[in-house]
Amino acid sequence: MADRRAGRPIDERLRELDPRERQNLDALAKRMRGARLTPRLVGETLPEAVLIGDEGSRPLSRSMTGITERAIAASVEDNPEALSTALFPIIGAAIRKALNKMLAEMMESMNSGLERAFSFKRLGWRFESWKTGTPFVEIVLRETLRYRVEHVFLIHSKTGLLLREASPPGVVSPDSDMVASMLEAVREYIKDSLALAKTDAVQSIRTGSYALLVEDGPYASIALFVRGSPDPSLRNAAQEAVETIHLRLGSRLKSFSGDVGPFEEADPALRRCLLSQDTRAPGGKPVYAIVALSAILLAAMTAVGFGIAAARSREAFERALDEEPGIVLVDSRRSRGRRVLRVLRDPGAATVAELAEGMGVDAAAFVVEEEPYWSPELRPGVPVAEDAPLVVPEELLELARRLGGIVILFEQDSGELRTGQQAAIRAAGDLLSELIGKSRAYGLDVSVDIVGHAAGEVQDEAGLRVSEERAQKALAMFAELNAPLVDYVRPVGVGVAEPVAPTDGAEDERALNRSVTFKAIFR
Amino acid sequence: MIKKKLCLLGSLGVGKTSLIRKFVLNVYSETYLCTVGVKVDKKIVRLRDGEDVILMIWDMEGQDDFSSLADTYLRGLSGYLCVADGTRPETLRTALSICSSMNSMFQGVSSSLLVNKCDLTDRWAVTEEECHDLAPGCGRILRTSAKLGIGVEEAFVDIAGRMVERPHG
């Protein structure tokens, strides 16, 4: 029967259908045709579809990651400038941070290099170092890293035109327009003659006692003309200025067509680059010279070792300080030409002066900032660290008690919440968020156990299971009402172990044990 | 204050550097000053309407491959003067090819063709008609002499005015 029917044309079979069914079918067919995906339809539903697709166990965002990464890679390949221009203000800060770290490390190694260097001039510094107790390296750095930024130019990259400039008072300006344009021209020329890549800009040029630092942004660059030896931090200042200016004036820079008037707003950022490092006022130098000259032969043989020894002995002293029981060296830094040591010292420990004397170090070379503390090393009886009893401020305990007083009720023998429990759960959430905030202020961490209980007199499997079920259920409801707090709570089922009310009391008392309560835990 | 970038282009020895020196410093010297790479000069030009514009004038060595200059020296220019030597017809042809590559690389840029050394009447080798036939792509055509100062000021002031009138992107 079925076979015979299957052999006939479909139209014939359709005609046999009830007219109403045919109508339905027609309507369906029409709907199907109408539902063809038009670009407009896709456009309208796509944003929503993406949102829906991002829910559930295999979020769309996960599957999009690879595509997005490849798209970015392709974009970088096609036109790296577009992306870096867009990201410039954000990336700048990250790069600067990395650069700072690198520079700090560079300075470290430079310090040790300087210690080994030697010249007549440095001989004088060694004498000064010996006289004042200032480590040699510090003096060398102070003497060699002096500079002054004499001109700051903001130059429009594309045209090489000078937009704004800044100079410290008293510095005679050159024809800045010319200098700026020549600078751009020269940089192009160097780039051109060295066949450098489009993105490899010339960033510093040295001539005699002048150094020139150029920091490029997408549309404008900043040029610092520095007399003396520029400090690496100048580069940071220039970078910061370039970023600030691009953040504020980026679109005006982009559409610049010759009118420099609107760029006055860049002046404060430019002026922040007018940095200098003053040399110390000269004085008594002849004495140094005479002493240095008469001591040349001797010093030539010993000075190198002396400088190293000065820095070494300081380090050794600092290490010894830190290792001394009852003393913690918190910080060692220079301030106004003096070494400042910040220490925590137990009143029972040796004094810094005593230790210095013991090591043959002149205590006058240091300023010691001391703060008293109780050292566990000197007091073995006092519990420390992990096993110390946590002192929780009364304010927090009060909140914890209030939270602990909230009871969420459940139906008998079941994991179903009784009706009307939302308010209590929401109240628990409010208390917890207050508790988290206040605990943080005291430097404490807090979390909350959502404790499921069971009514019964003996602990059994069923009771434990139902108490766990209740805790889970309460957690789900809690999470729904107080989503941001879910990381602070965890469900536990304790069965009859921690009853809320007497287990052998009246029924309405025992009903309190078909419940969930909240227990705050401080760390 | 308005600032504009102007470039001088053209074959070697046509008189670009001489024209700039005449305009900026009002000096002329016979000694051939070979420009190495690039040099920038500045001149404040008072336009006909009384407005001042700062011209940054870029002088560069004659180079045939203009596409390589486009994103270095020529970037951001508002106008250019293409210079030919009226005693050497081949420099006029070079000038015209420079103009046509410039037109394809830059839009909204003002330009003039300067046929220089017009003081050398006895050796003059290009006719008025030749220039006009060849010139449409080069903007305005002017005869100049850096040596005698003929048409120099006019050429620079004229292009400055057109550059300001036509601020491009």
Ligand SMILES: Nc1nc2c(ncn2[C@@H]2O[C@H](COP(=O)(O)OP(=O)(O)O)[C@@H](O)[C@H]2O)c(=O)[nH]1
């Ligand atoms: N007679 C004459 N000689 C000129 C003129 N302009 C330039 N010259 C000479 O032509 C030579 C090349 O000039 P220069 O400006 O260096 O050409 P550039 O290579 O285009 O920069 C020099 O010897 C100049 O003295 C001019 O108007 N008349």
Ligand SMILES: [Mg+2]
């Ligand atoms: Mg020249």
